[in-house]
Amino acid sequence: MASDTGRKQFWKRSGAKVPGSIQHVYGAQHPPFDPLLHGSLIKTSSKPPTTPVKLKKVSTFQEFESNTSDAWDLGDDDDELLAIAAENLNTEVVMETAHKVIQNHSKLQEQHKLQEEQLQEEKQVESSEVSSVAYVDNRLVKSVSEGHTSSSSDNASENSSMQRSQSLPQTSTPPLASGVDHSTSVTSALTEREASRLDKFKQLLAGPNTNLEELRKLSWSGIPKQVRPIAWKLLSGYLPANVDRRESTLQRKRKEYFAFVEQYYDSRNDESHQDTYRQIHIDIPRMSPEVLRLQPKVTEIFERILFIWAIRHPASGYVQGINDLVTPFFVVFVCEYMEDDEVENFDVSSLPEEVLQNIEADSYWCMSKLLDGIQDNYTFAQPGIQKKVKMLEELVRRIDEQVHRHLDQHEVKYLQFAFRWMNNLLMREVPLRCTIRLWDTYQ
Amino acid sequence: MSMEDYDFLFKIVLIGNAGVGKTCLVRRFTQGLFPPGQGATIGVDFMIKTVEINGEKVKLQIWDTAGQERFRSITQSYYRSANALILTYDITCEESFRCLPEWLREIEQYASNKVITVLVGNKIDLADKREVSQQRAAEFSEAQDMYYLETSAKESDNVEKLFLDLACRLISEARQNTLVNNVASPLPGEGKSISYLTCCNFN
Numbered sequence: 230m231a232s233d234t235g236r237k238q239f240w241k242r243s244g245a246k247v248p249g250s251i252q253h254v255y256g257a258q259h260p261p262f263d264p265l266l267h268g269s270l271i272k273t274s275s276k277p278p279t280t281p282v283k284l285k286k287v288s289t290f291q292e293f294e295s296n297t298s299d300a301w302d303l304g305d306d307d308d309e310l311l312a313i314a315a316e317n318l319n320t321e322v323v324m325e326t327a328h329k330v331i332q333n334h335s336k337l338q339e340q341h342k343l344q345e346e347q348l349q350e351e352k353q354v355e356s357s358e359v360s361s362v363a364y365v366d367n368r369l370v371k372s373v374s375e376g377h378t379s380s381s382s383d384n385a386s387e388n389s390s391m392q393r394s395q396s397l398p399q400t401s402t403p404p405l406a407s408g409v410d411h412s413t414s415v416t417s418a419l420t421e422r423e424a425s426r427l428d429k430f431k432q433l434l435a436g437p438n439t440n441l442e443e444l445r446k447l448s449w450s451g452i453p454k455q456v457r458p459i460a461w462k463l464l465s466g467y468l469p470a471n472v473d474r475r476e477s478t479l480q481r482k483r484k485e486y487f488a489f490v491e492q493y494y495d496s497r498n499d500e501s502h503q504d505t506y507r508q509i510h511i512d513i514p515r516m517s518p519e520v521l522r523l524q525p526k527v528t529e530i531f532e533r534i535l536f537i538w539a540i541r542h543p544a545s546g547y548v549q550g551i552n553d554l555v556t557p558f559f560v561v562f563v564c565e566y567m568e569d570d571e572v573e574n575f576d577v578s579s580l581p582e583e584v585l586q587n588i589e590a591d592s593y594w595c596m597s598k599l600l601d602g603i604q605d606n607y608t609f610a611q612p613g614i615q616k617k618v619k620m621l622e623e624l625v626r627r628i629d630e631q632v633h634r635h636l637d638q639h640e641v642k643y644l645q646f647a648f649r650w651m652n653n654l655l656m657r658e659v660p661l662r663c664t665i666r667l668w669d670t671y672q
Numbered sequence: 673m674s675m676e677d678y679d680f681l682f683k684i685v686l687i688g689n690a691g692v693g694k695t696c697l698v699r700r701f702t703q704g705l706f707p708p709g710q711g712a713t714i715g716v717d718f719m720i721k722t723v724e725i726n727g728e729k730v731k732l733q734i735w736d737t738a739g740q741e742r743f744r745s746i747t748q749s750y751y752r753s754a755n756a757l758i759l760t761y762d763i764t765c766e767e768s769f770r771c772l773p774e775w776l777r778e779i780e781q782y783a784s785n786k787v788i789t790v791l792v793g794n795k796i797d798l799a800d801k802r803e804v805s806q807q808r809a810a811e812f813s814e815a816q817d818m819y820y821l822e823t824s825a826k827e828s829d830n831v832e833k834l835f836l837d838l839a840c841r842l843i844s845e846a847r848q849n850t851l852v853n854n855v856a857s858p859l860p861g862e863g864k865s866i867s868y869l870t871c872c873n874f875n
Contacts, residue, residue, distance in 0.1 A: 507767075508690060508740060511690055511691040511712070512690075512691075512711075512712050514709065515708075515709045515710055515711055515712060516709075516711060517709070517711060519709060522709060545742075546742075548740065548742045548743075549690070549712040549713075549714060549738060549740045549742070549743070550712070550714050553711070607742065609742075609745075610745040611742065611743075611745065611746070644715070644746065645715075645716060645718070648714065648715035648716070648746060649714040649715055649717075652714045652715065653714060657711060657714070
């Protein structure tokens with residue numbers, strides 16, 4: 230991946246690169262794997278100096294697939310992985326890099342995330358290429374490699390390869406919870422580091438006035454699960470920086486939301502609003518993750534939030550994809566009231582009615598705040614998205630001309646693959662816990 | 673892999689109201705899947721499937737569009753280059769049928785005048801919830817000079833037939849155009865016997 234280094238570093242804002250791209254070792258060595266994958270990965274992992282750049286480029290897609298396939302793994306067992314890796318690679322090299330991995334585990338967590346995001350994005354670019362065989366092949370490769378990772382993880386029975394990317398809370402409870410709760414590989418150093426980070430957040434949040442700039446800066450490298458709900462509420466502008474005013478603000482805003490519900494929600498079957506409601510009603514039963522859409526209580530809440538938002542924002546109204554933007558808020562706020570082992574089932578009926586109402590109102594307001602900043606994404610002709618896709622094109626043209634040229638040659642328009650990225654803020658492209666981690670930096 | 677490994681390439685665009693099953697039709701045909709609970713299509717999506725008809729490779733580039741009106745400005749730009757349009761409604765949803773004239777106006781305005789349009793009533797597996805009779809749809813399609821078919825993406829009824837029949841029609845259309853235009857270099861496969869009826873008898 231040497232030639233990719235420059236590109237990666239562009240996206241990576243934090244930390245120095247950890248030696249040896251360890252992920253390849255992990256991703257490549259989950260047995261049994263696709264021989265095609267195997268070949269390309271061995272090639273890159275052992276880096277024969279003779280490998281022409283061109284050849285490597287050809288396998289880039291597969292590399293992305295395999296790199297990302299291990300990224301969602303929860304129950305990484307280092308020993309097991311090392312043993313497997315050692316069978317297939319030069320043992321010395323593997324052990325050396327592997328030890329570095331363990332030492333740098335906590336540092337890597339963040340980098341992995343960034344890499345994952347980047348890889349996911351690039352994967353999208355690649356998969357938009359007009360080529361049927363590659364499309365089919367890559368799908369196959371993906372499901373194969375994901376299948377293996379899931380079978381080696383603790384909650385294997387829960388994970389089908391499709392669920393892995395679609396129903397997040399089930400498959401990724403620990404990362405959803407904090408991003409670094411790999412229970413089998415937590416080192417004391419990691420815990421200490423996490424504890425000190427959490428302390429920093431707590432100090433900042435304690436007030437009397439939270440410095441939002443400071444909070445934003447700290448959040449860039451991820452918000453610990455325990456303080457994420459309050460941090461998001463502050464960063465979105467929903468909660469005031471002043472500690473003394475927070476509780477009263479919450480009470481007032483929650484009351485205000487339910488006044489809206491009372492005032493507007495009955496009108497959902499009126500002629501003027503029925504199209505809006507019908508569209509929401511069609512979209513909710515097919516949203517991800519499944520664990521949410523299968524709970525009638527949750528779908529009711531989503532329908533209310535979206536309907537109220539839509540009729541209070543007539544310039545855009547409800548646009549498909551906005552439904553995805555409720556999910557991260559809702560999940561984060563619900564997790565505040567759930568034990569780690571409950572999050573997996575995510576059964577909201579276990580929550581008291583009042584708590585659920587507060588979550589609903591808070592989700593509504595935070596989503597509103599988020600959408601306030603991007604409403605032109607959803608107005609007629611969606612100029613905000615058009616503009617952002619243009620910016621992306623310009624960016625890719627500047628930082629990776631080769632990719633740009635490739636797309637151009639195959640007549641792939643950026644709008645064809647990046648429209649959804651912008652419309653749904655990547656909710657469809659990366660797993661929910663990664664979206665949540667990303668949103669730590671959005672607000 | 674060679675991108676030129678086909679005798680014909682056709683672009684097919686699916687349009688119709690949100691939630692009628694456009695994506696499911698495409699998924700069923702290209703991947704043999706009916707994954708429930710897929711998110712709504714945002715903007716456009718596309719899939720490719722190469723089929724063999726009478727020994728010739730036909731590459732179908734299938735564009736799946738979002739049904740919601742707000743995405744129209746994005747989806748319209750794909751009509752122009754389409755060889756065929758699959759106009760889909762849901763037989764259990766009167767509303768989706770009543771919107772058809774609106775869709776035809778879109779086609780009129782943005783698609784090529786040579787485009788072949790197929791009317792598809794999807795979800796026939798939900799027969800007890802049917803709101804649009806077959807006769808009504810048949811009459812409508814006849815009046816609009818459209819080929820008409822009912823499908824179930826869920827049960828895989830008529831889905832293959834839909835796309836393969838369409839491919840056959842596109843091939844014969846392409847041949848006719850070649851003859852009419854008297855193009856110097858004949859299309860690949862020219863001269864082989866091909867007829868719409870013989871090649872579409874697979875069901």
